[in-house]
Amino acid sequence: MSQRLVPELTEKVRTRYRVLKRIELHQPVGRRTLAHVLGVSERVLRADVEVFKEQGLIEVGPLGMAITETGVDVLQALDPIMKTLDGRAEMELSLAERLGIARVVVVSGDSEQSEDVTRDVGQAAAHVLRTFLHPPCTVAVTGGSSLAMLAELMPQATTPQDVEVVPARGGLGERHELLANTIASQLAARLSGRYRMFHVPESLSRATAERLAQEPTIAEMIDRIRSANLVVHGIGDALTMATRRGLDEETVAHLALRGAVAEAFGYFFDAEGHIVHMMNTVGLKLEDLSGDKMVIGVAGGRAKGPAIEAVAHAYRMDALVTDEGAARAILKKGECTHGS
Structure with missing residues (x-):
């Protein structure tokens, strides 16, 4: 009126x-x-x-x-008023139902078209994480631009909190500001909590990964990571991430042949959420996401739509933070599939 x-x-x-x-x-x-x-x-x-x-x-x-x-x-x-006015409230409900995720947050715009939308996604993810935080607890985080923005835009806690932040996996060689170790330290500082570093390469031979996992200090760190109460992770396009992680041409060709569309935690998934390739990494494994662990996925951009839907098929997520670009891509695909 x-x-x-x-x-x-x-x-x-x-x-x-x-x-x-x-x-x-x-x-x-x-x-x-x-x-x-x-x-x-x-x-x-x-x-x-x-x-x-x-x-x-x-x-x-x-x-x-x-x-x-x-x-x-x-x-x-x-x-909530703005979400209703621009249709995002309805979009969140439709996406939650389609992906089977209890809580979905959709910010306005497309991360591929504006860096400000990436900041919006990071800020919204920080807010969602705060609602799940119940100290004492341990938070495991992956690397990437969305998680880096989450750490940057997390409001500063005014009193110390019994929160420990750990990297979900090892990782060396990427841009320093996007590494899980860097994000863990920055997020811990914003939460006035503690953090632990995990200085091991991300991609290893199977034999090396198995040997490292038996080292007492590394084994103790792996236990801490796998027992985390909350996991906050990014979601990547499969072939983009394969190149970024330095996989050889033969492996990249294999991923393309198998229809890989998504990557998370070193696992590559096809559109149905089936594992088509797994890197030899040290840290969080897919089976560690079960139980009472809270899992939050963060990703935006129209091109990420297929990847987000694939990982939603692959394992349980309790919350997803994304943008209109990715949300529209997923819902439009659903309409086409339903129509056909």
Whole structure:
């Protein structure tokens, strides 16, 4: 009824929600930088910023604008309303039913088209992880850009927590900021908890992996990883990850021949969730995801749709955080399959 009475109200709410959300994601941020991020002029932005200041939603310091606790409360109150307005609430329900995942969070946009959407996915994943955290507990994390963003955007805990963060597997040679070890240390710092490093290569020969697993210090670390209460992991496109992990041409060709579409924890899956290849890694195994362990998947981008659906077939996930790009790809495929 409010839209009928004041039709421009909904669009104004959308606009100001988006501006306030970007301030939260990029804080502290100057007005010029924010205008560039939003693709608007500083003049257009000025009116919204003034309203936010008057309402106590932001504060302006030497380094730029930052959101206040009141601003965070306003965003959290508006989140379900915005999801309903743009259809994401219905999308989350449809995706949860299709994938058999109890909790699905879909952020607006497509990570492939905007880095800001990747930040949105990371922030949403951080919020979901906080709802699952019940200290004392151990959290195992994988590497990748989505998890790196989760660690960066996790709100800073003000008091020490009995939380230990560990890398789910070893990993050397990738970009330092995307390594599971780096993410574990950063996330632990944000949670005011502890962390453990796991300095072993990700890809090993079977004999080497078996020997390493028998070393007392490594065996003790593996036990800690496998007994984690929560697992937060990224989901990769199979052939992209095969190249990134340095697999030889013969193995890559084998993956393509077997129809591999997804990778997680060093396992490669076809569209039905069947394992078509497994790397010799030291750390978390697929069988470790069973029991009362809480598993959270994080991935976005239209191209990740098939990979997300494949791993949902392969093992249980308690929560999935993704974006509209991936969600639409999965649901559109489902409509086509149902129609045929």
